[in-house]
Amino acid sequence: MRRVEHDWLRKMLWGCTFDDFLISPGWGVAVSRKDISLVSRFSQNIPLNIPLVSANMDTITGARMAITVAKKGGIGIIHRYLSNDDQCKKVEEVKREENFIIEKPYSIFPDATVGEAKNIMLKNKVGGLVVVDELGKLVGILTERDVRYCSGTELIQDRMTKVPNLITAKSSEISLAEVKKLMDDHRLEKLPIVDDDFCLKGLITSRDVENLEKFPLANKDKKGQLLVGAAIGATGDYLERSADLIKAGADVIVLDIANAQSNIAEKAVAEFRKRFPDMELVVGNIVLPGAVKVFNRHGVNGFKVGLGPGSACTTRKNTGIGIPQAQAVYSCSMNSEFPICADGGIKRDGSIAEALILGGSSVMIGGMFAGTDETPGLVFPDSDGKKVKAFRGMASREAMYEKLHAEEADNPYETSSRISPEGIERKVEYRGSVVPIINDMMGHLASTISYMGAMSLQEAKEMFMAHPTEYLIKLSESAKRESWDR
Numbered sequence: 001m002r003r004v005e006h007d008w009l010r011k012m013l014w015g016c017t018f019d020d021f022l023i024s025p026g027w028g029v030a031v032s033r034k035d036i037s038l039v040s041r042f043s044q045n046i047p048l049n050i051p052l053v054s055a056n057m058d059t060i061t062g063a064r065m066a067i068t069v070a071k072k073g074g075i076g077i078i079h080r081y082l083s084n085d086d087q088c089k090k091v092e093e094v095k096r097e098e099n100f101i102i103e104k105p106y107s108i109f110p111d112a113t114v115g116e117a118k119n120i121m122l123k124n125k126v127g128g129l130v131v132v133d134e135l136g137k138l139v140g141i142l143t144e145r146d147v148r149y150c151s152g153t154e155l156i157q158d159r160m161t162k163v164p165n166l167i168t169a170k171s172s173e174i175s176l177a178e179v180k181k182l183m184d185d186h187r188l189e190k191l192p193i194v195d196d197d198f199c200l201k202g203l204i205t206s207r208d209v210e211n212l213e214k215f216p217l218a219n220k221d222k223k224g225q226l227l228v229g230a231a232i233g234a235t236g237d238y239l240e241r242s243a244d245l246i247k248a249g250a251d252v253i254v255l256d257i258a259n260a261q262s263n264i265a266e267k268a269v270a271e272f273r274k275r276f277p278d279m280e281l282v283v284g285n286i287v288l289p290g291a292v293k294v295f296n297r298h299g300v301n302g303f304k305v306g307l308g309p310g311s312a313c314t315t316r317k318n319t320g321i322g323i324p325q326a327q328a329v330y331s332c333s334m335n336s337e338f339p340i341c342a343d344g345g346i347k348r349d350g351s352i353a354e355a356l357i358l359g360g361s362s363v364m365i366g367g368m369f370a371g372t373d374e375t376p377g378l379v380f381p382d383s384d385g386k387k388v389k390a391f392r393g394m395a396s397r398e399a400m401y402e403k404l405h406a407e408e409a410d411n412p413y414e415t416s417s418r419i420s421p422e423g424i425e426r427k428v429e430y431r432g433s434v435v436p437i438i439n440d441m442m443g444h445l446a447s448t449i450s451y452m453g454a455m456s457l458q459e460a461k462e463m464f465m466a467h468p469t470e471y472l473i474k475l476s477e478s479a480k481r482e483s484w485d486r
Helices: 003-013 063-072 084-097 114-124 176-186 206-214 238-248 263-275 289-296 315-319 325-333 349-357 397-406 412-418 435-452 457-466 477-484
Strands: 021-023 040-043 046-048 052-054 075-078 128-132 138-143 190-194 200-205 229-232 252-256 281-286 302-305 340-343 362-365 387-392 425-429 472-474
Touching (some): 040 302, 040 362, 052 063, 063 075, 063 084, 075 252, 114 128, 138 190, 176 206, 229 238, 263 281, 263 289, 281 340, 289 325, 325 349, 349 362, 435 457
Parallel strands (some): 052 075, 252 281, 302 340, 340 362
Antiparallel strands (some): 021 472, 040 046, 128 138
């Protein structure tokens, strides 16, 4: 972008947010929006097939939401208002959800009891176990059907399907086509992978094979597992928690505090990078270009931008502090060599496109996912009998109590009562699955790109930044009413 256009855009965005603008259309070239690529990045080394990130909020992203968003092509960030063990278990649940080859399937010895097997299957939410001997050699396989009606004292070796009757594959390099043929020919649900000595090397399930075709955009690592991130703080046991999360399989750590442009955050990032030099790290939340420059020196791989724009956040109202989100996203992105995640301020689908066009590589969604099946928490009736779920900001008093409780702090209720909250808790209407919401969001984003005359998100961003004066329209108050009042 030429300097004169950068200055024009910077001044145009000063003090403004997404609802202050529209994007002018270009000459459309797409035949179908299905042909439009939405590929982007969450951070330097974390790709996205769609630019959506589910927020690390305790009423938004647990394992179920992270799994769903990753299957659609984005990534979920597991919130940190949990004990270390519970947060790690959620990361592990996401990583085990989908594999081409499960490298460490749940197993049991043949002299164990059916009761033990049922407990393992129930605890880990699996429908079967591989049976191995003390040397790790495959001796059989046990499924729910094998133990459904028998007593818990029977031995596994008397109920399992034994090796002579098992179909196995002897190469971890087996292709998807070969797996599908074997499973179809022999009506298999599970295919053990063994080496030449018949030692167990992995397991392929029919469910995982089906998912490969059902979710073609699923966001996965090199092993075929879904990508997932996890949030940490900047004080206390954050380094020990990070070590546990990395061991559990987290692909990216998000150091997340309300105001990361601080000595506390800089020290935490420096200590993290010293201990984990190769681990992907995203830092937030920031809104100042100067903070980008500081953290770039510490080897950060990406940034989360936003201070107070979220629908459950009251920081601006309670403190008078903040920067409008359009201004913050643009100014930070112009100073960062790594991806920016626009966190907050997304109140309609069109705002997603604006956040990305103005410099974001992804958007973090909280409130627009609230009330869905995939969010943590129960559906319950409100006073009028309508189905609702709880949604709250992470600086609400209720969320702070949960954090202190998870950390086993002394008198968490009393401590949280003394903290001035900067978030609210409210009931939101139950909305069913998040999947149709994601589909609509990405369909509308593809339409924006098509209207602009591009074939990919990256192309649309480049077109905008090359000629911002041709695309960005600042709205008068009457134009806002014409655009948003419905």
